[in-house]
Amino acid sequence: MSSEDLRVATIVGSVRNGRFGHHVGAWVDKQLSQASVDLDMIDLADLSFPDTMDAHPDAASFAERIGRADAVIVITPEYNHSFPGPLKTAIDTVRDEWRAKAVGFVSYGGMAGGLRAVEALRLVFAELHAVTVRDTVSLHNPWGPAADPEVEYPDQAAGEALRTMTRQLLWWASALRIARHVDPYPS
Ligand SMILES: Cc1cc2nc3c(=O)[nH]c(=O)nc-3n(C[C@H](O)[C@H](O)[C@H](O)COP(=O)(O)O)c2cc1C
Numbered sequence: 001m002s003s004e005d006l007r008v009a010t011i012v013g014s015v016r017n018g019r020f021g022h023h024v025g026a027w028v029d030k031q032l033s034q035a036s037v038d039l040d041m042i043d044l045a046d047l048s049f050p051d052t053m054d055a056h057p058d059a060a061s062f063a064e065r066i067g068r069a070d071a072v073i074v075i076t077p078e079y080n081h082s083f084p085g086p087l088k089t090a091i092d093t094v095r096d097e098w099r100a101k102a103v104g105f106v107s108y109g110g111m112a113g114g115l116r117a118v119e120a121l122r123l124v125f126a127e128l129h130a131v132t133v134r135d136t137v138s139l140h141n142p143w144g145p146a147a148d149p150e151v152e153y154p155d156q157a158a159g160e161a162l163r164t165m166t167r168q169l170l171w172w173a174s175a176l177r178i179a180r181h182v183d184p185y186p187s
Contacts, residue, residue, distance in 0.1 A: 006173045007038040009069035013076040013087035015045040020108065020143060025075050027154055028106050031162050032073070037170070040065055049089045059093040067097035071104065071173035072130075073166075076117045078109030083117040091124060098128040100185040102172035104165050106137040113138030129185065131176065133168045137161040 010028055014021030022043065029041050042065060050056040066072065076083045091098075103125050107114025115138050122132050138161075139154055154162075179185075 005036055005038040006070045006170055006177065007040065007068055008032060008071045008073065008169075008173070009040040009042055009065055010073045011075060011087070011090070012041075012043045012045070013074055013090075014084055015086045016084075019045075019077075021075060021077055024106060024108055024139065024142070024154075028073060028075055028162065031159065032166065035166060035170075040069065044086055044090050047090070049086070049093055056093075062090060063094045063097050066094045066101070069101065070177045071102040071169050073104045073106060073169065074121060075106045076108075076114060076121065078107065078112065078114040078117040081116040082120045088124070091128070095128070096187065098125070098130045099187070100176050100180050101130050102133060102169050102176055103130045104133040104136070104169040106139075106162065106165075108139035108142050111140055113140040131172055133165060133172060135161070135165045135168055137165050 010025065010032065012021050012025035022045075025041070025043065029039065032039050042062065047058040047062060048056075049059055049062075074087070076087060079085075105118045105121065107118045109115075109117065115136070118136050118138070125132050137158060139158060142153060
């Protein structure tokens, strides 16, 4: 079994003009870049997905990147108590590559901090045979503090939550990588 660094893909799941999501993505990527992982930062705004399930270069490349990853961190806002449609399209473009992979979440939104989007995503990833990590990072009303240069945001508590989630994610990623190697996941 190779001892090479675990491969972690981060996905920024919001694509709309004026989105806040890329700030959250940049924060996550900066924190993760301090860990000994092979990081692949995927911004869905850089990709275009087909409105059919037909082959498409961006969809194929996205599937290949998920296939390479041992773990994925999905960064999602909450839209109407769920997650964005383009994120669902991207997830649905991939199938077997999700199997027996570890998936963690960083969410943001109003008072609920995007947690309803995360709970909706757990159902989707269960269907895809992925393993979602119990602990999450949720940012509540992050817009104001982020715009104030006097305020450190995400704050220390968010940073600690991200470290905890990442430790759990990497534990699962390592265990699942070994398990996939020893005995391929049954399809
Ligand atoms: C269509 C839409 C629906 C939203 N619904 C919710 C919601 O149900 N709960 C919530 O806390 N925030 C909601 N929000 C606020 C978003 O979480 C917030 O605008 C966030 O910044 C969106 O992420 P983005 O800027 O990266 O697109 C909604 C925003 C939009 C645009």
